[in-house]
Amino acid sequence: MNQKSHLIFTLYTIYGILLKVVASKGKPRGISGQYPLVQNMTVTEGGTVNMTCRVEYNDNTSLQWSNPAQQTLFFGDKKALRDNRIELMHASWSELTISISDVTLTDEGMYTCSLFTMPVRTAKAYLTVLGVPEKPEIDGLTKPALEGDQITLTCMTQGSKPAADLRWFRNEKEVKGAKEVNASGKTFTVRSSLQLHVDRNDDGVAYTCKVDHVALTQTPQQATEVLEVHYAPHVKIISSLVVPQEGQYLKLECMSKGNPSPDPVMWTKDGGELPDLDRMIVEGRELTFTSLNKTDNGTYRCEASNHLGTSSAEYVLYVYDVPTTLPPSTTPPLHPIPPDPTAQLGTHASDPTVTGNRDPNAIGQHGTDHALIGGVVAVVVFVTLCLIIVLGRYLARHKGTYLTNEAKGADDAPDADTAIINAEGNHAHAEEKKEYFI
Numbered sequence: 001m002n003q004k005s006h007l008i009f010t011l012y013t014i015y016g017i018l019l020k021v022v023a024s025k026g027k028p029r030g031i032s033g034q035y036p037l038v039q040n041m042t043v044t045e046g047g048t049v050n051m052t053c054r055v056e057y058n059d060n061t062s063l064q065w066s067n068p069a070q071q072t073l074f075f076g077d078k079k080a081l082r083d084n085r086i087e088l089m090h091a092s093w094s095e096l097t098i099s100i101s102d103v104t105l106t107d108e109g110m111y112t113c114s115l116f117t118m119p120v121r122t123a124k125a126y127l128t129v130l131g132v133p134e135k136p137e138i139d140g141l142t143k144p145a146l147e148g149d150q151i152t153l154t155c156m157t158q159g160s161k162p163a164a165d166l167r168w169f170r171n172e173k174e175v176k177g178a179k180e181v182n183a184s185g186k187t188f189t190v191r192s193s194l195q196l197h198v199d200r201n202d203d204g205v206a207y208t209c210k211v212d213h214v215a216l217t218q219t220p221q222q223a224t225e226v227l228e229v230h231y232a233p234h235v236k237i238i239s240s241l242v243v244p245q246e247g248q249y250l251k252l253e254c255m256s257k258g259n260p261s262p263d264p265v266m267w268t269k270d271g272g273e274l275p276d277l278d279r280m281i282v283e284g285r286e287l288t289f290t291s292l293n294k295t296d297n298g299t300y301r302c303e304a305s306n307h308l309g310t311s312s313a314e315y316v317l318y319v320y321d322v323p324t325t326l327p328p329s330t331t332p333p334l335h336p337i338p339p340d341p342t343a344q345l346g347t348h349a350s351d352p353t354v355t356g357n358r359d360p361n362a363i364g365q366h367g368t369d370h371a372l373i374g375g376v377v378a379v380v381v382f383v384t385l386c387l388i389i390v391l392g393r394y395l396a397r398h399k400g401t402y403l404t405n406e407a408k409g410a411d412d413a414p415d416a417d418t419a420i421i422n423a424e425g426n427h428a429h430a431e432e433k434k435e436y437f438i
């Protein structure tokens with residue numbers, strides 16, 4: 001600020017007042033009863049704002065804008081404060097508009113417009129400057145996190161005024177965080193933290209922190225972090241057949257989940273290597289048997305591991321005979337005990353010791369369950385169909401009986417009227433019934 005220019009403008013001011021004193025002599029009193037009119041303004045940090053001061057009636061008296069520090073900015077069209085950001089937009093006897101560009105938080109405050117009547121009339125306008133929150137930052141992420149870790153994500157944004165709001169989203173779905181606001185100078189530092197107990201379901205999940213603020217109308221500020229969770233593998237075996245039979249094609253898939261991905265998986269049979277690699281083809285996670293043979297019986301195991309652990313699953317293969325359901329064309333079974341699925345199920349269900357973990361029939365038994373359920377369902381469906389047909393026929397016959405009754409109504413009636421009434425009544429009844437038949 002320039003002292004010299006201030007002195008000059010103070011003189012200007014005095015000069016203006018003197019002029020006014022001289023001019024107001026002999027003028028009607030009501031004229032000088034004018035107040036300058038101003039408006040409170042709000043501007044975003046870095047933006048531009050126009051400050052306008054108007055008077056409805058003015059007898060050539062100067063208007064002046066001064067800043068919160070009481071420094072004169074413009075006196076009429078004369079610039080008083082050397083500040084490139086402050087410019088004159090419009091100056092007349094009835095209006096003085098100045099613009100302030102590149103607004104900073106220190107520009108905030110009460111601005112005064114003065115009209116140099118006698119006495120001086122002033123109006124005050126408050127300029128509010130909004131602090132734009134900085135792009136938020138997320139802290140506290142360990143990459144990768146291990147399953148079971150307790151982590152606290154913290155999102156922080158500085159420079160907001162008024163204090164910004166922070167919102168957390170887990171894959172677009174809002175989740176609640178704990179907010180903390182601290183003032184630092186004129187602006188606020190806002191933090192929001194989120195406690196997570198990570199598990200494998202958090203792997204690949206995106207956590208987003210969004211800033212809500214009045215100064216961010218079009219472009220919302222946000223930060224996103226994608227969780228990477230490492231966890232020990234978990235495998236299971238999926239079989240393409242429920243009841244594997246001799247000669248069939250069987251595919252066993254070793255489904256292994258884990259991060260890092262447990263690759264490759266290892267297949268063994270009965271604790272040793274696969275015996276017949278010509279017919280047992282291992283490709284990626286799959287073990288395929290091109291044509292099942294009863295010698296393939298055994299416990300198959302797939303194992304997968306990463307640096308966090310090892311997991312294995314077992315599948316007990318029992319190759320069933322091709323069913324001999326067509327007696328005339330097939331030779332009688334050579335085995336004294338045919339491996340009938342139903343029979344197997346019966347035996348083992350009643351024997352708890354055999355149902356133990358390594359029972360070679362465990363899986364087959366499971367398959368038998370399915371077969372049995374399938375059979376029962378088929379029978380139930382068949383019986384239901386039969387019932388529907390029988391019922392349909394019965395009802396059709398019943399309907400016929402009604403029609404006969406209707407005719408009878410006429411026979412039983414003592415006179416013609418009653419006969420008609422009876423007939424109609426029966427008829428209505430028959431109609432009602434018909435609806436049910438349909």
Ligand SMILES: *[C@@H]1O[C@H](CO)[C@@H](O)[C@H](O)[C@H]1NC(C)=O
Binds near residue numbers: 049099
């Ligand atoms: C300020 O006023 C000028 C002239 O009236 C106008 O062109 C400009 O858009 C205004 N600026 C703001 C920020 O209102």
Ligand SMILES: *[C@@H]1O[C@H](CO)[C@@H](O)[C@H](O)[C@H]1NC(C)=O
Binds near residue numbers: 058059060
């Ligand atoms: C204001 O000043 C102008 C010349 O600057 C003059 O023509 C006009 O009459 C004056 N108006 C009043 C109301 O004094």
Ligand SMILES: *[C@@H]1O[C@H](CO)[C@@H](O)[C@H](O)[C@H]1NC(C)=O
Binds near residue numbers: 040125126
């Ligand atoms: C302008 O702002 C001041 C200070 O914040 C307040 O006291 C006054 O009521 C406001 N005036 C208007 C017209 O909003």
Ligand SMILES: *[C@@H]1O[C@H](CO)[C@@H](O)[C@H](O)[C@H]1NC(C)=O
Binds near residue numbers: 180181189190191
């Ligand atoms: C806020 O202030 C409190 C007390 O002054 C302090 O303990 C805390 O760490 C501060 N938090 C932030 C986010 O700065």
Ligand SMILES: *[C@@H]1O[C@H](CO)[C@@H](O)[C@H](O)[C@H]1NC(C)=O
Binds near residue numbers: 246247291292293295
């Ligand atoms: C099963 O394997 C044995 C010996 O490896 C072989 O003799 C037999 O023909 C095979 N059975 C079928 C159905 O392929």
Ligand SMILES: *[C@@H]1O[C@H](CO)[C@@H](O)[C@H](O)[C@H]1NC(C)=O
Binds near residue numbers: 360
């Ligand atoms: C297949 O397994 C069943 C049951 O364990 C057994 O009775 C049968 O002898 C086995 N067959 C062969 C060829 O190993």
